[in-house]
Amino acid sequence: MQKHPFHLVDASPWPLFASIALGGFTTGLVGWFHGYLYADYLAFTSFLSLIYVATVWWRDILRESVYQGHHTxxxxxxxxxxxxxxxxxxxxxxxxxxxxxxxxxxxxxxxxxxxxxxxxxxxxxxxxxxxxxxxxxxxxxxxxxxxxxxxxxxxxxxxxxxxxxxxxxxxxxxxxxxxxxxxxxxxxxxxxxxxxxxxxxxxxxxxxxxxxxxxxxxxxxxxxxxxxxxxxxxxxxxxxxxxxxxxxxxxxxxxxxxxxx
CATH class of the missing domain: 1.20.120.80 (Cytochrome c oxidase, subunit III, four-helix bundle)
Known part of the structure; x- marks a missing residue:
């Protein structure tokens, strides 16, 4: 039984996926600015991935606070x-x-x-x-x-x-x-x-x-x-x-x- 008021978060894949999406977005932007082929597609795809990761990560945090009551x-x-x-x-x-x-x-x-x-x-x-x-x-x-x-x-x-x-x-x-x-x-x-x-x-x-x-x-x-x-x-x-x-x-x-x- 938990004897402290703090919330120990469960393992989550979203920090890793957010890092990958950010890395791809940055790389794609730099390549796009320098005229590399398909770099704009990399930037756009990574940006959409980042939006998705932010959405589901936010969803998990709201579940922790509103429905599970972990935010003491x-x-x-x-x-x-x-x-x-x-x-x-x-x-x-x-x-x-x-x-x-x-x-x-x-x-x-x-x-x-x-x-x-x-x-x-x-x-x-x-x-x-x-x-x-x-x-x-x-x-x-x-x-x-x-x-x-x-x-x-x-x-x-x-x-x-x-x-x-x-x-x-x-x-x-x-x-x-x-x-x-x-x-x-x-x-x-x-x-x-x-x-x-x-x-x-x-x-x-x-x-x-x-x-x-x-x-x-x-x-x-x-x-x-x-x-x-x-x-x-x-x-x-x-x-x-x-x-x-x-x-x-x-x-x-x-x-x-x-x-x-």
């Missing part, structure tokens, strides 16, 4: 710490790209003609689509907080409504960013400005996409009454991640779009 308070505390450490690692990742952008913009080299943005780069208007996207993302942060309070109060209808609004706002944000990419006059290969700009905004956009999927899963679980006032850790982590995405975008808007232009 001690286990939930450990998961919270793990999420916090993950977000700290993400902060370090973004900090590296912000450092690269700041280093080049504060002391433009002679190759950049000593000016920033580099000569020939037409920076985007920060008070156009970027400012609109800022308002949209901040509004989504407010609506996800609304959803959190609704769940705490046991108001499932309000929770579903506010969470659906959050997901819709996230989709609109992503659509505007895609339009911005299409209409921009420079690409990722246009000097260090283009590289830093697309790496920062693209990395953030990827986080928005992941966060949207995270919140969509929470919306599905909420509609199935799996999120309760005393048991909704999955949503807490999704909301925490979403607030992190909000804060990073504020820094991106101020540093890259406004000050950097």
């Amino acid at each position: 308070r001690a286990v939930q505390t450990g998961i919270r710490y793990g999420m916090i450490l993950f977000i700290v690692s993400e902060i370090m990742l973004f900090a590296g790209f912000f450092w690269a952008f700041g280093h080049s913009s504060l002391a433009p080299t002679i190759e950049l003609a000593g000016v920033w943005p580099p000569r020939g780069i037409e920076a985007l208007d920060p008070f156009g689509i970027p400012f609109l996207n800022t308002l949209i993302l901040l509004s989504s942060g407010a609506s996800v907080t609304w959803a959190h309070y609704a769940i705490l109060l046991g108001d499932r209808k309000q929770g579903i409504l506010s969470l659906a609004i959050t997901i819709i706002l996230a989709a609109i944000f992503t659509g505007f960013q895609a339009y911005e990419y299409v209409s921009a006059s420079f690409t990722i290969s246009d000097s260090v400005y283009g590289s830093a700009f697309y790496m920062l905004t693209g990395l953030h956009g990827t986080h928005v996409l992941v966060g949207t999927i995270f919140l969509a899963v929470c919306l599905y679980r909420l509609s199935k009454a799996e999120l309760r006032p005393d048991h909704h850790l999955g949503f807490e982590l999704a909301a925490l991640y979403w607030h992190f995405v909000d804060v990073v975008w504020l820094i991106v808007f101020i540093v890259v779009y406004w000050w950097g232009s």
Whole structure:
């Protein structure tokens, strides 16, 4: 009989399969960029495999928490710490790209003609689509907080409504960013400005996409009454991640779009 509150997970094949899928996706992308034959098929197949592995892995975790009752308070505390450490690692990742952008913009080299943005780069208007996207993302942060309070109060209808609004706002944000990419006059290969700009905004956009999927899963679980006032850790982590995405975008808007232009 178990005499401790911790959950010893069963052996799972999903970490191994996820590693294989990630390796294939990365290899396929690099090969595709360099024009190797069938590399695009490898990247696409590996990406689909990664989506499948993430889905079934997530399914197993939900079974452990909702139906088997393995996620005790001690286990939930450990998961919270793990999420916090993950977000700290993400902060370090973004900090590296912000450092690269700041280093080049504060002391433009002679190759950049000593000016920033580099000569020939037409920076985007920060008070156009970027400012609109800022308002949209901040509004989504407010609506996800609304959803959190609704769940705490046991108001499932309000929770579903506010969470659906959050997901819709996230989709609109992503659509505007895609339009911005299409209409921009420079690409990722246009000097260090283009590289830093697309790496920062693209990395953030990827986080928005992941966060949207995270919140969509929470919306599905909420509609199935799996999120309760005393048991909704999955949503807490999704909301925490979403607030992190909000804060990073504020820094991106101020540093890259406004000050950097």
